[in-house]
Amino acid sequence: MSSARCSCGAAFRTYWIWPDEEQDNLIHVTDRFRDAPRHAEQILAVSATVLSAGTAGLGAVDHFGAAALLLVALGACQILFSTGCNTTLQLTTPDALRGRVMGLYALANAGMTPFGSLLVGTLAEHLGVRAACLLGGGGGLVAVAVLVLVGRRAGLGWTLAREP
Secondary structure, three states, X not given: OOEEEEOOOOOOOOOEEEEOOOOOOEEEEEOOHHHOOXXXXXXXXXXXXXXXXXXHHHOOOOOHHHHHHHHHHHXXXXXXXXXXXXXXXXXXXXXXXXXXXXXXXXXXXXXXXXXXXXXXXXXXXXXXXXXXXXXXXXXXXXXXXXXXXXXXXXXXXXXXXXXX
């Protein structure tokens, strides 16, 4: 049985959930940025990599049960990635710019979905669903690799935009 540690606050806050680095078998939940995991950008990169690799792997699966299990794992990675991106933007953007940045995030996240759906649907129609999954997952892996390399070269990391 696993124990949990919780930092409770207002009803609408951003919460971090991560396994403890101290190996005490606890899952930690907090709403304070300073308590967040030290390598949060790595969590985003790993979840995006697993999501992309899983999408590519979905093209190779030919059994319903295996596909269902893979889709559950992909859903968990998608939630982790989306929550991590949203949290990153909320915590690192200055108060005066937060609305504008979140508007661009919403445009990139939801506004581009129809174009991606059109692209993947066209690929699936002409090449098949398996090929569309393989190409989509492969494209995601390339995008994650490029973004991680560019971020490391530029020295990008997390900094808190406001005083705690």
